Amino acid sequence: MTDDRYDAILARARAHALDYLHALPTRRVGSTASRDELIAAFRTPLAQDGESPESVIDLLAAQALRGATACNSPRYFGFVIGGATPVSLAADWLVSTWDQNAGIYVISPMVAVMEEVAGDWLLDLFDLPRESGVGFVTGCQMANLTCLAAARHGVLRRVGWDVEADGLQGAPRINVVASAESHITIDVALRYLGMGTKCVQRVESDAQGRMKPDKLRALLDTLEGPTIVCAQAGNVNTGAFDPLREIGEACNAKGAWLHVDGAFGLWARTSANARTRDLADGIELADSWATDAHKWLNVPYDSGVALVKSREDHRAAMTSSAAYLIQTQGAERDAVDWVPDFSRRARGVPVYANLRALGRAGVADLVDRLCARARQMAAGLAEEQGVQILNDVVLNQVLVRFGDDDEMTRRVVSGVQEDGTCWLSGTNWQGKAAMRISVSNWATSGEDAERSVAAIRAVWKKIRG
Numbered sequence: 001m002t003d004d005r006y007d008a009i010l011a012r013a014r015a016h017a018l019d020y021l022h023a024l025p026t027r028r029v030g031s032t033a034s035r036d037e038l039i040a041a042f043r044t045p046l047a048q049d050g051e052s053p054e055s056v057i058d059l060l061a062a063q064a065l066r067g068a069t070a071c072n073s074p075r076y077f078g079f080v081i082g083g084a085t086p087v088s089l090a091a092d093w094l095v096s097t098w099d100q101n102a103g104i105y106v107i108s109p110m111v112a113v114m115e116e117v118a119g120d121w122l123l124d125l126f127d128l129p130r131e132s133g134v135g136f137v138t139g140c141q142m143a144n145l146t147c148l149a150a151a152r153h154g155v156l157r158r159v160g161w162d163v164e165a166d167g168l169q170g171a172p173r174i175n176v177v178a179s180a181e182s183h184i185t186i187d188v189a190l191r192y193l194g195m196g197t198k199c200v201q202r203v204e205s206d207a208q209g210r211m212k213p214d215k216l217r218a219l220l221d222t223l224e225g226p227t228i229v230c231a232q233a234g235n236v237n238t239g240a241f242d243p244l245r246e247i248g249e250a251c252n253a254k255g256a257w258l259h260v261d262g263a264f265g266l267w268a269r270t271s272a273n274a275r276t277r278d279l280a281d282g283i284e285l286a287d288s289w290a291t292d293a294h295k296w297l298n299v300p301y302d303s304g305v306a307l308v309k310s311r312e313d314h315r316a317a318m319t320s321s322a323a324y325l326i327q328t329q330g331a332e333r334d335a336v337d338w339v340p341d342f343s344r345r346a347r348g349v350p351v352y353a354n355l356r357a358l359g360r361a362g363v364a365d366l367v368d369r370l371c372a373r374a375r376q377m378a379a380g381l382a383e384e385q386g387v388q389i390l391n392d393v394v395l396n397q398v399l400v401r402f403g404d405d406d407e408m409t410r411r412v413v414s415g416v417q418e419d420g421t422c423w424l425s426g427t428n429w430q431g432k433a434a435m436r437i438s439v440s441n442w443a444t445s446g447e448d449a450e451r452s453v454a455a456i457r458a459v460w461k462k463i464r465g
């Protein structure tokens with residue numbers, strides 16, 4: 001018996017998907033429809049009677065061509081946005097097809113095992129303690145939250161306080177330290193965890209955005225009691241890494257929990273190039289690490305990973321069964337023990353598929369290729385009169401300033417967005433307006449980089465006059 005209710009609609013979706021994907025390398029990168037136009041396309045009173053599934057899918061597909069930014073275009077350099085490799089996209093289709101609730105083993109033995117293996121592969125690839133706990137979450141925001149929840153549990157457990165049972169009211173005070181340049185999601189995680197943002201003691205950072213280790217040591221000397229330090233591998237503007245070995249040693253000496261936000265920077269560990277790998281030297285001294293798979297690994301949204309050295313602290317902070325119970329159910333892995341979600345998508349599956357298809361060498365090549373493209377773009381832009389590269393291009397991020405002028409720089413950014421050859425955004429780096437280029441898409445070729453540089457230079461020449 002066949003059920004052909006799926007055939008026509010999925011064939012249509014597949015055809016639309018291929019149209020979209022095939023247009024990516026050539027289409028204008030920015031979107032073209034205004035909010036009003038999109039409202040006109042989408043907003044109707046919710047009708048009493050529904051429409052045909054085919055017409056609904058056709059509507060979505062038609063609007064995507066003008067209403068979606070091609071953020072998986074090989075010439076999209078905004079924020080830090082990966083694309084999706086063909087195998088990870090295909091795996092993601094299967095994830096939706098299977099419609100597994102991947103929260104507990106019993107519902108999806110296959111997904112539980114794939115996520116267990118993918119977690120082991122990641123620890124191996126990043127060369128982090130192999131016994132660490134792993135949670136597949138929606139992104140680095142939730143990875144930071146998961147890791148800091150484990151940290152909160154761990155530092156309070158060591159002073160005899162059970163935060164899971166007794167909460168934070170009346171608990172020993174936790175010192176929270178982060179660099180002046182830590183990502184906003186660290187603050188958000190601290191808010192969710194009831195610690196607030198005012199508690200954060202900021203450590204000064206240098207011109208590249210790296211935490212100053214002597215300032216950290218001086219601060220740690222003044223602190224007593226439970227302490228969490230948040231460091232960073234990969235500054236969202238410059239790509240710079242905090243000096244992790246020095247920071248790790250200082251934290252270990254003090255008994256502080258070191259958490260590293262490595263949303264994209266953690267992938268430097270997989271590079272075949274010693275100079276890139278060394279950026280993250282000492283990262284293994286930390287207690288927890290947060291990263292994204294939807295950025296540098298190029299799996300579809302949404303996909304992040306939380307890694308915690310102490311499985312006990314990780315599990316105690318996340319488990320949906322009673323905290324402190326010894327795991328008795330055998331070797332089967334229940335995802336609910338490692339992530340904030342209960343019911344959840346099988347988001348570890350595209351990670352598994354992509355790692356399996358790429359292999360170690362493929363991951364290293366992905367990382368090194370994008371770093372090379374970033375250097376290529378920086379070099380191509382620096383040749384132009386009046387263009388300044390503000391950062392050391394150590395990874396995939398480039399900060400560019402035009403005419404050493406805020407207003408001109410902003411005009412170049414909007415001019416490039418308008419031109420449509422590529423898309424990127426602006427930022428403010430240490431008081432100066434800058435253009436941000438993030439090379440994070442597996443498909444970005446040397447030619448894409450070259451075309452984009454030419455388009456940026458052309459916009460700048462026009463503005464310069």
Ligand SMILES: *Cc1c(COP(=O)(O)O)cnc(C)c1O
Pocket residue numbers: 080138139140141142183185234235236261262263264292304
């Ligand atoms: C992107 C990013 C985050 C947040 O990650 P999401 O996947 O967007 O939740 C956190 N930290 C850094 C350094 C980032 O680049």
